[in-house]
Amino acid sequence: MKRPDDKIIYIAFIAATLAAAVIMGSVSLYSRVYIEPKIVHHLERGSDDAMEFHRAYILLRDPQIFAGYKYWDSEGIPARNTLRYFDSKIFNDREIVSAEKPYLELLLSRREAGSALGLKTAAFFFLFSLVGAAAFLIYRRGEKV
């Protein structure tokens, strides 16, 4: 069997880890920089206009990729109950009131935790690609000697 070229293995490893870092980082950064401040803005204006809570909830109902609503551990149960509560409330044409703002903040904190996890995972993959690049450089130097 033909031995695979080490150079290709190094480059494939660097490219794959870098791609993972870029994808995860950009998705999480988009949430951190664009969506989360928008939700905070709606929550702050909620006491003046109840529809702002509604707008915030719509943004929160579309989950961050690392804080999805498909699988739940015991810590996620309050968030799941909150979703059930607000879904039913809005579906039945009732408004979200100021006293319920902490429950929206609970969903926001879940989203923030998801984007933080995404950024940390991206950093982890980026470090991996740096290690791969360093190893590749050492390999190239060894080849020249």
Added chain:
Amino acid sequence: MSSIIKKFICITAVAVMFSACAKIPQEIISPSLSLKAGAADEAGMVSLNFTGGLKNDNDSTVFLNVKGEVAVMDSNNNPILLVPFDLPSILPFETGIVQVRMEKDRGELEPLMKEMGIDFDGLVKNGESANRFPDENKVVLKNLSLEKKGIVEILEGKMK
């Protein structure tokens, strides 16, 4: 490969992808039956109450206009009772309660009463109702039809 085959593969792949996204309820949970003999003026009639749950396990799909039938089967897997139901909506993570009240002739319910061990004459004499919890394996969901819609789309539609 001809363009028709390519299109067919693409459409099938997309259809499979979307159909795999939403879980459709497969069973009725916690079914229960309650039978009560009719009053003297409606002798021979039985009032039947069926209750059960239809779970929406999806995180973002709403079921609308849920219609179907619940079939209670006997030990030979023959249907002995058909309960048609209709639910306007089941939200994500929710269990839609199927609650149907029917008036049936005693003769129609004879096989069911026999299977559940209910003595009709005893019901008439005591004026009480007989409550039974059929085995979930003997309660089958049939002809289920529903519409699926994303929760975000529905919530956006509720914006004033």
